[in-house]
Amino acid sequence: MAAMTASDRAATGAELWAWREKALAEAQAAGVDADEVDWLLMAVADVERLSLRLGTVHQRSQITLRYSLAELERRWQQRLTERTPVQYLVGETPWRDLMLTVSPAVLIPRPETELIIDLAEAAIARSPLRDQLAQGIWVDMGTGSGAIALGLAQTFPSARILAVDFSAEALAIAQGNADRAGLQNCIAFYNGSWFEPLTSYRGQLSAIVSNPPYIPSALLPTLQPEVINHEPASALDGGDDGLDDLRLLAAQAPKYLVPGGLWLVEMMTGQGEAVASLLEAQGGYRDIQICLDLAGRDRFVQAIYAPKL
Ligand SMILES: C[S@@+](CC[C@H](N)C(=O)[O-])C[C@H]1O[C@@H](n2cnc3c(N)ncnc32)[C@H](O)[C@@H]1O
Structure with a gap:
């Protein structure tokens, strides 16, 4: 980004309003969600959603900007022509009640994944071991931006959360997000493939929670350009049937979970029966x-580890 001068750091309400009108027309023509225009504006300028909706922003004589109008326009054109997700353009995304930093090194955490935290909470509430599990060691496998690890840390304040990813770049983002949320003391970060960095935790985990890559490789080229051209392929590609990583998590988890521990994963709609069968076959x-x-839509599978004695 070019260095900003003092005059770059402000715009009139009328200037921002005119830019918004132009961008809304371009969004409609390009089939881009109109909300993204306001999202970008709110990330750049000191403006409220309501003042954009009601048009009162138009009346303000001076608005402070994080970057110049020219830079705003450059990023918007990148959204339209390169189909770069707006979350990468602004560098952050809301998720549950958190604001998470994101970069192309991490998958943009999805709204549907938010539910995995509520499912974990409900599963623990139902468990006769609830106190023990809630104070135990939890793992977010494939943490990416750290979204699930942070959500778990908020929900289970007495638990110790481990966050694993084989991408060091993703872990750096996740660690930054833990700092940003003030949760850095609740989460330990491990760089490596799935259980590889966790061998010292065998038989000790209260829960394994994961949103692993689950898209069948052949489907990758059919994804929206925002996803396939910008999000990390290693966060998406689940192998031939999409189940490579889910299979590994189902097979390895019994070595790591305490009896009564929770196994909870997100998967692709339509994979529910296959994932449940994997767990049944595991025994x-x-x-x-x-x-x-x-x-x-079927989106998650959960189970309780119950070793045969
Ligand atoms: C679908 S993304 C989920 C990211 C984040 N948990 C979320 O829900 O937004 C899958 C994550 O798994 C990580 N991953 C893929 N293969 C892995 C492996 N073998 N070991 C550890 N992490 C892996 C990717 O780097 C990516 O961050």
Whole structure:
């Protein structure tokens, strides 16, 4: 980004309003969600959503900017022509009640994933071991931006959370997000492939929670350009049937969970029966449940580790 001069750091309400009108027309023509225009504006300028909706921003004589109008326009054109997700352009995204830093090194945490925290909370509330589990060691496998680890740390303040990712770049973002949320003392970060960095935790984990890559490789080219051209392929590609990583998590978890511990994953709609079958075939799980997302689609599978004695 070019260095900003003092005059770059401010715009009139009328200037921002005119830019917004132009961008809204371009968004409509390009099939981009109109809300993204306001999202970008709010990230750049000291403006409230309501003042944009009501048009009162127009009346303000001077508005402070984080970067210049020219830079705003450059990023907007990048959104339209390169289909760069707006979250990467502004460098952050809301998730639950958190604001998370994101970069192209991490998957943009999705709204549907927010539910995994509520499912974990409900599963622990139902467990006869609830106090023990809630104070135990939890893992977010494939933490990316750290979204799930942070959500778990907020929900289970007495738990110790481990966040694993094989991308060192992703872990740096996740660590920054833990600092930003004041949760850095609750979460330990591990760089490595799935259980590899956790061998010292065998038999000790209260819960394994994960949103692993689950998209069948052949489907990757059919994803929206925002996803396939910008988000890390290593966060998406689940191998031939999409189940490579889910299979590994189902097979390895019994070595790490305490009896009564929770196994909870997100998967692609339509994979519920296959994932439940993996767990049944493994033999060490009970209470296997396919859970729906808010749109009513199978999106999560949970189970309790119950070793055969
Ligand atoms: C679908 S993304 C989920 C990111 C984040 N948990 C979320 O829900 O937004 C999957 C994550 O798994 C990580 N990952 C992929 N393969 C891995 C492996 N073998 N070991 C550890 N992490 C892996 C990717 O780097 C990515 O961050």
